[in-house]
Amino acid sequence: MKELRHSVPELERELGRPGDALMAEAADxxxxxxxxxxxGKIGSGIAAMARRALDAAGRTETGVxxxxxxxxxxxxxxxxxHGVRTAVADLADPAALDSLPDAAVVIHLVGAKFGTSGAPExxxxxxxxxxxxxxxxFRGARIVALSTGNVYGMTAPVTGGSREDETPRPTGDYAITCRGREQVFTHAARADGTPVALIRLNYAVEPRYGVLADLARTLLAGEPVDLGAGAVNVVWQRYANEVVLRSALHATAPEPFLxxxxxxxxxGIRGLATRLAERLGSVAEFTGQEPATSLLADAALCHTLFGYPDRTLGQLIDLQARWITEGGELWDKPTKFERRDGRF
Known part of the structure; x- marks a missing residue:
């Protein structure tokens, strides 16, 4: 595993690095x-990774x-x-969508989260x-659509989190509309035979943003850490990018791959903050109480199909602390992971 320093170009190269399995699958x-x-936050890494995977597979004529x-x-x-073609389009305009070229694989990353409590429409x-x-x-193309674990309800940490076969219980406009997005693509799979994969992601992290960056920023500001979320799942962003792309060959109809x-x-938030504080040379202080339930997902199926993430939780904590102490760039894009009311 490559050790990353506070170099944005080096980090972005790593986030777009395809693994051996993806490079082999890109041939198909x-x-x-x-x-x-x-x-968006993850789109550049996914697009670059797709291009690099196709090149490694000898598919230089296949466009991204x-x-x-x-x-x-x-x-x-x-x-x-990197050899990725780009296009400017307002995807809410059907005419702009119609102007795009055909594609065999569609990665749908478009979504609205922050600010939706004030503008739910x-x-x-x-x-x-x-x-x-x-x-x-893109009727008939293989569509991989990013969704969110927020479509699930809260569960006790001892359960291991919500599984794909559980009935969603979304709270708030963001989670409800994300469930709506899933249902729209499910309709496409059932009505049109479009192969679909729905990816419920939470919470991807890299050192510029995410749960760990939020916690590190709070600790260095000398502010107390809110324990209201209780516990979270996090995953390395490079691995998440690769799973999204590898899911293209798992897209199915009439029932989507979920x-x-x-x-x-x-x-646990308390444990994450404590470990980060040790590495940052600060002291973790807390506010609030740990709840009995949290927003958690069981990703056993993902790890069975695609292997475990290539960076462990401990390595992600070390990376975050080293990045921020060496003056690495941070994005002002808080995750608001501590919210339990679905209002973003």
Missing amino acids: WPGDVVVLGAG LAVSRWTDARARAALEG QAWMTNTVLPAFVARR LNLTGPETA
Whole structure:
């Protein structure tokens, strides 16, 4: 495992690094790949990884198109430097979707979360209506759609978390509309025979953002850590990127392939903060009480199919502490993982 220092280019190369299994499977992808919502937190890594996997498989003629509104010109230029084609499009506009080229594999990363409590109509439009446009435009393609573990209800940590066969119990507009997105793509699988994979992710981390970055920032500010979440699952972002892409060959119809994507550990917030504080040379203070239940997912199926993440929880904690103490870049994008009311 490569040790990462506070170099953004080095980190981004690692986040887009395909493993051996993905490089082998890319040889069987049925055609061009389009990544919708590629300008978000994880889209660049997924698009770059797809390009590198195809190149390694000798599929240099197979295209990867990254689609976004592209407010970050640097990220767009970096992808183009990797050989990824880019396109600017407002995906809520059916005409913009229709202008995109055909693709055999579609990675759907578009979603609205933060700010949805104040503008719930935006969540409904982005998370439920837009997927219907995508399903119509790319009817018959293999669609991998990112969802969230927030569609589940709270469970006791001793249960090991919610499994894929459990009935969702979403709370709040964000989780409800994400469940709506799942149902829209399920309709496409049943009505049109479109192969679909639905990926319920929580919480992916890399040193610029995520649960560990949020905790480290709180500790270094000398503020108390809120124990309201109780416990969480976290997973290394590079592994999450790879699982999303490898799920393309698992997409099915008329019933979608459903997968929880997270790490194997149930990690208590108190323990995470304490271990981070030790590595940061600070003292963890706390507020609130640990609840009896938390938002947790059982990812045993994911690990059976795709192996365990290539960075353990302890390694992720060490990476986070080293990154922040060496002056590495942090994104001002808090996860709000401590919220239990579904209001983001």
